[in-house]
Amino acid sequence: MPETSPPPDPSKVAAKRPKRGRLKVFLGMSPGVGKTYEMLRAARRRKAEGGDVVVGVVESHGRRETESLLRGMEVMPRRPIDYKGRVLMEFDIDAALERKPGLLLVDEYAHSNVPGSRHPKRWQDVEEILSAGIDVWTTLNVQHLESLSDVVLRITGVRQREAVPDSALSGADDIEVVDITPDELRKRLAEGKVYVPETARLASENFFKVENLTALREMALRRAAQTIDDQLLATLRERGMEGPWAAGERILVLVGGDAIAASLVRAGRRLSDMMMDAPWTVAHVERPNRPVSGPESAARLSQAFMLAEQLGGRTIVLTGDDVVRAVMDYAHRNNVTQIVIGKGRDNRISELLGRSLAAGLLRSARGVAIHIVTEPGGAPVGRPEKEAPVIARSLHWRGYAVGAGFIGVATALALFLDRTFERVDLGVIYLSAVLAAGVLYGLRPALAAATVAFLVYNFLFLEPRYSFAIGSPTDILTLLAFWAVALATGSLAGRVRDQARSAQRRASAVSALLAASQALSAAEDQLGAARVLAEQTAAAAGAKTIVLLPRDGDITPVAGAPELEKLGAAAMAAARWAWERGEPAGHGTGTLPQTSWTFRPLQGVRSRSGVAGIEADALAPGSDEERLALALLEQGAVALERAQLAGDAVETETLRRADRFRGALMNSVSHDLRTPLSTVLGAATTLIDYGPTLKPEVRKDLLLSIREEAERLSRYVGDLLDMTRLEGGALNIKADWTDVRDVLNAAAERVSRRLGSRRLTRDFPAQLSMVSLDQGLLEQALVNILENAIAFSPDGSAIELAAYEDRGSVVISIEDEGKGIPTAELELVFDKFRRMEEQPDRSKGAGLGLAIAKGFVEAMNGRIAAASPILDDRGTRILISLPKSIATHRDLL
Known part of the structure; x- marks a missing residue:
């Protein structure tokens, strides 16, 4: 396996990241208390102490006292943004x-930016x-805090349009x-230090009432105290000190797709x-036995989840036919101590029957507090939509029509049987309808069919006939039987159908995920995986x-x-x-919500x-498609x-092999090239310095040494060049029809001078087929x-060159009488820089000859x-x- 570098030290990585700046908030109960004024006074003191203070954006609202504090301060220019034909000046974050x-x-802090800014807030x-x-x-x-918007609305009657998450x-x-x-x-x-006189008069009669300001003041002080307490508790936890905080409290908020979410x-x-x-979680329970909510309900649920995440909570979706059991199971598994639910004004029947969510939770809760929140306007909980979607309505009326058709068929069959036979129980036919x-359309069409069936049955077949009068108490039992069958079969069939549809949706999702997983696993590289991901996501969305x-x-x-x-x-x-x-x-x-794409990090x-990136508005929030x-x-x-890691592994392995090749090459070059060069240099220097004084046989011996070492050096350089061509894939094959015997003879002639006392024998047939090479x-080769x-054969031995x-x-055989190759080394003999033995002068080559021969032969499709x-x-x-x-x-061989 390729070697991998150790993971970076987290402390070093953290040291490289910029340290997060400190945030100080000047909090007030309402406009006009002097927050901006106090912030500028403190900033001027910081600047006087030598601090680098810059005013990014300050809204003076025409107040002279505030504007006077800006003199001498470095104020950044604002960035102009064109919006609906008007140029508006906004804070320049890039500057x-x-x-x-x-x-x-x-x-x-709660200001909403002009559309077109990088962030909306x-x-x-x-x-x-x-x-x-x-x-x-x-x-x-304080009224701009998101969690307090409902409370501020009830106190002041004014809904704040701008909000900051808590x-x-x-x-x-x-x-x-x-x-x-x-x-x-x-x-x-009243003195005009907050608003202009006319605006100030209206404000004092509405928002700036004494009771409103008193309530807002209390909320500001409480919120500041709570934040300070949170900071104290965090410090105590970091130091491992015990404190009087309720560490065991956990809150679960149940929401649906209704207006109270x-x-x-x-x-x-x-x-x-x-x-x-305390840790808090917002949960929604999906019920497979209930129809899927419409897009409006899904949008409300998604907005509630997004709000929960902005306010610092977790979100989860639970599944179960029994809401109470699903909630309590989750509460017991996660040590939930507080449950918050909503209650509307339209569930009196459920309350009387003891089947409301609140009643069910109260019966099942053990050690859990239940908090019930009511909607002031009486918005119904659990009925987010007044009208069913068009498709649902069409299917609804289709069920009634088909039910009526079944009753019509049953009536025709009953009339036929009534005239043909005596004492036929015609009620069974209507029960079947x-x-x-x-079974096909659920509860309501079944109840409607039961009513129509009883009326038709009573009118046509019960005494007195052709009258809707009920002549016998048993007729009432017949009606009740029809209704009982309709109620049982309709509810059971509806539940089974809804569960089947839910199972089908989940099976489709699982199948899609499985297909995507298989396709992504089959991708060879990152580009292939990216293409598969784009195709699968586009199909799903x-x-x-x-x-x-x-x-x-x-x-x-x-x-x-x-x-x-x-x-x-903008999209980029x-x-x-x-x-x-x-x-x-x-x-x-x-961030940049004005673009037409939604981008998510992978x-x-x-x-x-x-x-x-997915095209905007393609996925309904909270939908199965999303x-x-x-x-x-x-x-x-x-x-x-995974594809990136695989690519990195291949690259690492390639680098490792290249490094090993480079090391072996340098090891070989450092000696195999230096030795012949030293011999040539020494012999040439001797001839230059002492040439006239040397005997003829000595001069001849030196010249022969120069020639042999130069030839040896030439072979080394040729081997290195050939191996470079093989490694780089630059080998150019020029194939032609060739008689292998001619090539064998040419190769034998090239090595004849290096045979010494060894014998080279040739064994060729009289005829040999031509091959393209x-x-x-x-x-x-x-x-x-x-x-x-020759290098590994002893003097006086024979080397046989044969072909058949x-x-x-066509097979070529080259056989020598050397000491042979150990069996364990046979598969390695063609590796680069592989020597069967090491000698001090490495006179037997650089270990590239057989590797090059293998490369050349395989390049010609040989073995x-x-x-x-x-x-x-x-x-x-x-x-x-x-x-x-x-x-x-075979007859020609």
């Missing part, structure tokens, strides 16, 4: 990140600035409450705050999908379905945000592997990460094999093998098999 001051003042701008390591001071009114305030490092009494604030209002989420957050930031209606992967320090679109589209600047900015921050961006998110097991698409994206992220490559045989053929190939020993535990035979284009008939 702030480029300037990167020590402290940045950003007024009005200013608090999101502040989060990005804090992530860059910049300290931020900001201002906030988690944003909880994450503040410092909170300074700017507090004045309600009477003093109303005095400032958002209020329940906010109530759960407030309850969590009162219980010292009612049963069929219930029914919309355009695009996958972006990191390339050269940026992310680039690499795959799309149904085709790869070019993304605009959202995609880069999702890649860099690991957060969703684009349409329907808090988070693998160890790291992000890419980004996937869940399937998200599951596919999770699978795709893992597949992309590269004559030069075959000759060089034979020369390498012959030189290897069989039906499908090469070694056999040893041959005779008396000695000798080696190298066999080369060259394929014929057309097999020879």
